[in-house]
Amino acid sequence: MAEHRNSIDLHDPGPMRALAHPLRLKILGLLRVEGPQSVSMLAEATGAASGSISYHVSTLAKHGFVLPAPERERDGRERWWRAAHEITRTSAVEFLDDPERREASDAMRRAVIDAYHRELLDALEAEHDLDPEWVSASDSSDGAAQLTLDEFRELTADLEAIHEKWWARGREPRPGTRSVRWITHSFPRPGR
16 A cells, blocks of 8 residues: 555454444545544444444544544534544454464454345445446456466556556545445465
């Protein structure tokens, strides 16, 4: 990942377990994409009760994922929160020989993949309300190739460079833009 992006690297099981909860992932995603929000705004966006949001935000704060945003508070009654980092990074290879950390990492990564799946299904449903031009610009595809380890590393680096280019260009809303999401994975296929 690019060095200029504000990120958190996860090494301990506690923070990974904290992110293994779908509502916490959704809250963190909203704060990262939409910016600072109040508990009531997060409750409305997620459909969860304010008390539940407060509990999960507190858990995220305990592990350093979110920070209070008191500059947004108009009166002392509503707490506002912001994401502490733009991205979360972890290295699965680091946990291969540590069962506790591997279990926490696997749980977190499974929750993230489940969230991706739900998001892709939501996008499919939302196509019916989009302008056809936006639907035709969308892509849902996959690929496979026989690669050496060096070629596989090159593919991953190429995808990272593409992510960085478009993330940097589209970070702030501009006239004529709408939020666009991409989700990519590159991985060796088992047994081949």
